[in-house]
Amino acid sequence: MCGGTLETLKALKRLQEHCKVVIFVTNTTSESRSALLEKVQSLGLSVSEDCIFSSLSAAADLVRTRKRRPFLLLKDAAKEEFPDLIQTEKIPLDSPLPTEGDRLDTVVVGLAPQYFSEEFQTAALRILLKEDAQLIAVHKGRTYQAKDGLHIGPGALVSGLEFSTGKKAEVVGKPSRAFFDAAILRAEAVMKQRFGDSDEREGGGPESSLAVDRKRVVMIGDDARDDVKGAIAAGLNGLLVRTGKYREGEEKRAGLLNENGQPLTGFLGTAENFSAAVDCLLLGHT
Template structure:
C-alpha cells in the first residue's frame, strides 16, 4: 500500500489487524478524507450490508479504487467451532468483484508474490537449503494453489482442519503432490527419509 501511495483504506479487518496496517503506512491526516482503497480480510463483524455497500461505492468512485484482499479462502474452521465450517473472506471478495468489475489484488496465499516473498526471506536469513520446498496445508486451493503450483513447490495436503473428504480430487484444482492424515504424520515420514531431510524446506500453512 505504501508503494502505491495509498493512505486512507476502508478496512474489512478486525481491530488488531487494522492497527497493524495503519501503523505501517502514512495515513491521511484528515479523517474526512475520501477512502482510496478497500482492504478485505477476515472480519466477520464487518460483513454487513452497510459496510459492503460502502466498499461497493468506494470501488465505483472516480477514478476507480483498488480492492486488496488478504486471501480468498472460501471457508474457514475457527478455533471455537471444531465441527462446523464458516464463510471466509473469499465469497465477499468475489461479490465485490462481480458488482464493481474491479479485480482484487490478493496479497496473501495463494498469490505467487506471497510465496516469493516468503522464499526470499528464507534466502536472506540463509535458511534456504538446496532442494525442493514443501508447502503443507489443509486447503488445496488457498494453501496449495496459485503461486505454489506456479513455483513448483512440493504441495502436501493434510486431512485436518478444514479439509473435506475428496478435496484432493475436486474439479478445477491441481491435485496435491502428497496427502497425509496430519502434519505430524508428514513430519514423521520426512524424518525417516534422509534424502528428504537433505533436500526440502517446510512452509506450514495449516
C-alpha cells in the same frame, strides 16, 4: 498442530535444525502476526515473529510497498498488522466511515462481519469508483465457521464490490501465487538477517546465494487445494497431511493425482501427520 504437541515439537526442532529457514504460513485474517506468535509460542514452539507469514501480512506488505492509503474492512485485532500506516497516514483503528475529503485510494477486505453492512459497502464502493483505486482481498472465502454454524464469508462482499465497480480484486491469500511469492521473499529476508550477505552454513562462502531455490521449498499443509496445489502452482513442492481439513480422497478431488493415481509434478505425497511429513522430508534429503 498435527499428531500431538510433544511429537510436533520434536519434529519441528528436527526441521529447524536441518533447514535454513522454516516459515509458518496461514490464511487467517482475524489476528495480527503478534497475536498468532503468542498462540504458537504458548504451545512451546520456538518461533520468531518474522517467521510467521499470513495473508494479512501479505496484504499489509502490498499496501506498504505501493504506498497506498487503505480503507481497512478488518477486525480491530487484524489492523495491528498495519501500525506504521495507521500512524503516518493517520488511519484510525476503529475504521469509521471515510469522509468526502479523505484521500483513501484502496479497500482491503478481510473477515470482519461487523463491516459487511450496506453503510460500509457503500463507503467502499465510493472509494473504488476513483480512477486509480484498488481492491485487495486478504482472501475470498465463501463461508466461515462460527460456534453456531456457517456464516457468509468475505468473498461475497469482494465479489459484490467487483460487480458494482468493474474492478478486479487482487487476492493475496492462499492459493494465489502472489501469496507464495511474498512468502518466498520473507524467507529470503529472514536468511539475510541470520546469515548476512552470504550463507555461512555448511561451508558457504561469499559466493553463496541466499536466493531461494523454489525446487527445494516444500509446503506442508492439510488443505489439498489452498496449501498444496497452490504451492505447486507457484513452483514449490507440496506435502499433504491427513489432519485438520483433510478428508479422504482429497488428493484426487484437488487434482494432485491423475486418473491413474500418478502424482502431479511437485506433489510429494500424503503423510499421516506433521511429524511423519518431517520424517519423509529428512529421509528424502539423506
